[in-house]
Structures are given as structure tokens and as C-alpha cells.
Amino acid sequence: MDMLSCYRVLDLTDDKGYFCGKTLGDLGADVIKVEPPGGDPGRKRGPFYHDIPDPEKSLYWFAFNTSKRGITLDIEKAEGRQLFKELVKTADVVLESFSPGYMDKLGLGYPALREVNEGVIMTAITPFGQEGPYKDFKGPDIVASALGGTLYTVGDPDRPPLTATYPHAYTICSMHAVVGTLIALFHRSVIGRGQYIDASAQIALHFTGSAEIEGSWEFHGITQQRHGRKRFAIRIKDDKNAFTPILWSCKDGNIGLNIQLGPSGEKGNTALVEWMKSEGHDIGRLGQWGFKTMDWSVLESQEESDEIHDVLQSFFLKFTKEELFKKSAEIGLKMGISLTPKDMMTFPQLVDRGFFTEVDYPELGTTLTHPGSPTRFSDGAHGIKRRAPLIGEHNIEVYQELGLPVEELAVLKERGVI
The missing domain is CATH 3.30.1540.10 (formyl-coa transferase, domain 3)
Structure with missing residues (x-):
């Protein structure tokens, strides 16, 4: 049984929030990835399958958007905003990672969506949160990691700080966003209405590294320095x-x-x-x-x-x-x-648990190996439900659920709305 199968999630996020939607989808929620017509910019991010640059062959997109259906919709157009509100009527959660205030300017902020659906939960994933002097600053992974305090202690003492080999600031933030969303869903069953979740990548990393970094200062008055492997x-x-x-x-x-x-x-x-x-x-x-x-x-x-x-x-x-x-x-x-990546693929503990999952990609004529679920449930399923969606793959399916005929969808596509 998919534990979150009773919930629908509208995922408007870019790479800052992909993992949040994927995790909810792996837990069984009906996650609908909403992309602009022509596809999400994240599809242009490599590496690509067989090193062929193609928006339908981004391995990065494949990795972070499994367990989602996909539609296209231009929410900057009036017709697109109205269609999105119709979708919100059917949804439990809206995920977004735009700059603070962007959704409000479109008339799609939380107050507006709450008027459409009092039970909707809106989760925003941003570098620094919705308030404060840094809220409008750009925050790619290296910036969020630096201001989150984790970079300062990584590296050698005679050289500048280092970041991790793989961007992780928004992966960690996305997991905090998942926790906040699930708590809000539970709380809704008590109070009868949704709420707004504000997830900050800087604070997520600050929280993660605080024991090592802040503990030494708080208890010993020592600022942790870089010491290479001597951590x-x-x-x-x-x-x-x-x-x-x-x-x-x-x-x-x-x-x-x-x-x-x-x-x-x-x-x-x-x-x-x-x-x-x-x-x-x-x-x-x-x-x-x-x-x-x-x-x-x-x-x-x-x-x-x-x-x-x-x-x-x-x-x-x-x-x-x-x-x-x-x-x-x-x-x-x-x-x-x-463990190296090669080691992990054959590590006996992971093999025994069936951690790695083969996902079918019929368009490529092959299956690809994905990391599976880190958790098991005695009475529920957690894992990849489907490969990442193609551009607009489920447009007809999802929009017909709203009662829109195929002929109208063709007109909307011609206008660039979907």
C-alpha cells in the first residue's frame, strides 16, 4: 500500500526542490510536476544519457524526478493561472521554490490559494527563507553552504574552504521541507485547514552542522578551523x-x-x-x-x-x-x-536489502539503476513508482481529470498556455 496515495501534490519547484517532490512521490503521493511549456530548465543539466545533450535524456532530471507525473503550464499567463487554481482545488500540497514574493505577484501566493482550497498546504523552498535582510539574495548551493557554516571547516588550513563534491544544500533543505509538509498534513486533520511552510536552505545546513561548529564555540570559545583530514x-x-x-x-x-x-x-x-x-x-x-x-x-x-x-x-x-x-x-x-560508487553497487548489505532499483525507460530501450528507498515499512510501500516524466507527458490525462476536452487542450497548446 502506498502510504500517501490519498494526497495530491503540485510540484512547481526547480532543482532546489526536486527532491522534496520525489520523496513524497516515492511515499505514494500523486505528485504532478508542473513545467513551463517546452520543459523545465533543469532538463538541460547534465550529465546526459550516452552523453547526448537532450532535454529528455538528462540523467540529473531522471534522478530527481522519479515517481511524478508531468504536465506543462505557463502560470505567467492569465489562462495558465486560472488552470493552476483549478488544479489547486484538487490538491493537498503545492511545492514551489521561486524567489520570495514571486507567487504573490502572480496572484498565486498562499493567501490566494487558500481562498481556492482552505485545506491546501504550500511549501516554499528558498535559499534564506521568506523574511529577513537576505531573503531576496541569490543562493546557489555554494552560497547556501557557505552561509550555512559548513564550508568554513572543510579543507586544508593553508588553502581556501572546500565544498562537498556534490551539491547537497537543497537536498538537505528538501528533506526538512518533506518533514514540515507531512507534519502539516497531519495537523490539518486536527485543525481542518492547511498552512504555509517556509524552508530555508541556509538554516537547514546551519542546523546540520551546528553541533560541530557552534558547539566548540559555545562550550570552549573556539572557532573551528580547517585541518584537512584531521577533523x-x-x-x-x-x-x-x-x-x-x-x-x-x-x-x-x-x-x-x-x-x-x-x-x-x-x-x-x-x-x-x-x-x-x-x-x-x-x-x-x-x-x-x-x-x-x-x-x-x-x-x-x-x-x-x-x-x-x-x-x-x-x-x-x-x-x-x-x-x-x-x-x-x-x-x-x-x-x-x-565506499566508492562502484563499491556501493556491490556492497553486500545494500544488495541484500535490495536498495538499488531498476527503472524501465522504454523510450531509451533500457533500464537504469537508481538508488531506492533508505527506509522500509512493515505495512506500507516506499520506493520509485515510475520513471521521470517526459515533457507534458500527462497533459491529456491530468487536464481531462479537470473536465477539459482534448480539443480545448489543443487550443491551449497553440496559445502557449500548456
């Missing part, structure tokens, strides 16, 4: 800070390991040292370390911390990540491996 702050002698890696190189990639001292890490650390000794590796000052009673405060400088890490790093470089992962599980060391 984890430790307290050494005289209440000074030093930094340890959480990502280590090995023979064929990287592993994740946060060295924990004290009783919680005693078993794994002791076993690691014994393993190093059995391999004939020089363990340096680790040989005098009492893992149960000693912590980082016995170190006097970052250099002493680095000395320990150099010993560990040189050891890890002798092994593959799979060898390290298996041995760490055997000795009780909390270690993980850094």
Missing part, C-alpha cells in the same frame, strides 16, 4: 586543542576510524596494537600507552599527536580496506570503509 578535535595538555584524522589512507582507498581513548576504546585499541606488533610494525609510543587510564591530555602538542597518527597511518597503508574492515570486526575495533 576531530581533542583536548590535550593545558586545555589546548589538537586534531586527529577520521579518514585514513590504505592500500586501495580510505577507511574511517576515530581513535577513542579511555575505557570505551580500550578493547579495540589494545587489539589494534597487538595486531601491529604481530605484523612486526614499529608501534612507537603506543607501546607505553595505557588505553584504559590515559587520554589525549597527556600529549603536549599537535606534533605529539601527529607522531601517533603517523605510526597508525603507515600501518594502514600495508592493507586493503577490505582486509582492514574484516580484521577490525574480528578484534572489536570501530572502523568503516569509504
